Amino acid sequence: MDESRFIDIEGVEMVFHTKKGVFHALREIDLKVAKGEFITLIGHSGCGKSTLLNLIAGLLQPSDGVLLCANREIAGPSPERSVVFQNHSLLPWLTCYENVYLGVERVFGKAESKAQLRERTMAALALVGLTHAETKRPHEISGGMKQRVGIARALAMEPKVLLMDEPFGALDALTRAHLQDELLKIVAATKSTVVMVTHDVDEAVLLSDRIVMMTNGPAATIGEIVNVQLDRPRDRVALAADAKYMEYRTAVLEFLYRKQAHPAKEAA
Numbered sequence: 001m002d003e004s005r006f007i008d009i010e011g012v013e014m015v016f017h018t019k020k021g022v023f024h025a026l027r028e029i030d031l032k033v034a035k036g037e038f039i040t041l042i043g044h045s046g047c048g049k050s051t052l053l054n055l056i057a058g059l060l061q062p063s064d065g066v067l068l069c070a071n072r073e074i075a076g077p078s079p080e081r082s083v084v085f086q087n088h089s090l091l092p093w094l095t096c097y098e099n100v101y102l103g104v105e106r107v108f109g110k111a112e113s114k115a116q117l118r119e120r121t122m123a124a125l126a127l128v129g130l131t132h133a134e135t136k137r138p139h140e141i142s143g144g145m146k147q148r149v150g151i152a153r154a155l156a157m158e159p160k161v162l163l164m165d166e167p168f169g170a171l172d173a174l175t176r177a178h179l180q181d182e183l184l185k186i187v188a189a190t191k192s193t194v195v196m197v198t199h200d201v202d203e204a205v206l207l208s209d210r211i212v213m214m215t216n217g218p219a220a221t222i223g224e225i226v227n228v229q230l231d232r233p234r235d236r237v238a239l240a241a242d243a244k245y246m247e248y249r250t251a252v253l254e255f256l257y258r259k260q261a262h263p264a265k266e267a268a
């Protein structure tokens with residue numbers, strides 16, 4: 001298999017049929033994501049970032065074009081492409097442990113013993129530093145912890161691709177920085193392929209191998225792509241004074257606020 005096109009998106013168009021008529025959301029989307037690559041999607045509000053992520057997740061079907069993952073057409077949702085949403089979407093009546101276990105059981109339940117499933121669940125909770133919270137329910141933990149349970153659940157399914165829709169968008173700046181650092185470590189350890197939607201320019205530069213910048217909608221498409229060639233592991237404090245980091249940051253700001261200025265709704 002050609003690992004440089006692990007996710008292969010070709011000629012994708014997305015048209016929504018609404019009560020008000022036809023809405024052309026995405027046009028001519030071509031993107032190849034390599035195995036182990038970390039991609040962020042950035043662009044102004046409403047440009048179609050979530051739509052593109054949902055197409056890769058298989059939650060939406062394109063109006064035209066094709067999406068492949070590991071050479072197979074993406075025909076629907078699958079645990080091999082697990083999604084972490086902004087609102088953590090945990091089941092409120094289940095404990096943190098049970099929320100993660102549910103995903104583990106779905107993927108490995110037929111093949112493995114209960115002890116093995118338990119081991120996987122505990123390993124995923126440990127990965128996000130939540131072993132101590134296994135018996136707590138979502139209302140008993142902070143927003144950052146809930147988001148970590150969501151990430152643990154997604155990772156525990158050992159997905160080929162981790163899809164994240166503004167996973168840290170609702171968190172305060174310090175918690176957000178902490179979770180970004182954790183995610184970098186986890187991704188380095190698991191060698192996951194990640195596609196993440198973000199509004200945050202610094203988050204995009206810190207995490208990405210490539211930043212995919214989208215033009216404004218309607219009929220949004222990929223405008224430019226920034227190749228972030230910063231060594232890993234990355235240290236946010238050291239990067240703050242790094243000339244290359246500033247260059248990438250400026251390139252994204254330039255795209256968003258000069259080339260794709262959005263007078264009504266300034267994002268990022």
Ligand SMILES: Nc1ncnc2c1ncn2[C@@H]1O[C@H](COP(=O)(O)OP(=O)(O)OP(=O)(O)O)[C@@H](O)[C@H]1O
Nearest residue numbers: 016018023025044045046047048049050051052217
């Ligand atoms: N199911 C749908 N039916 C009709 N229109 C839709 C549907 N889903 C999305 N859209 C429209 O497609 C466009 C892209 O929406 P999308 O949510 O993908 O944007 P986004 O870039 O993720 O926005 P935000 O940053 O605000 O979350 C928007 O104009 C939106 O109103």
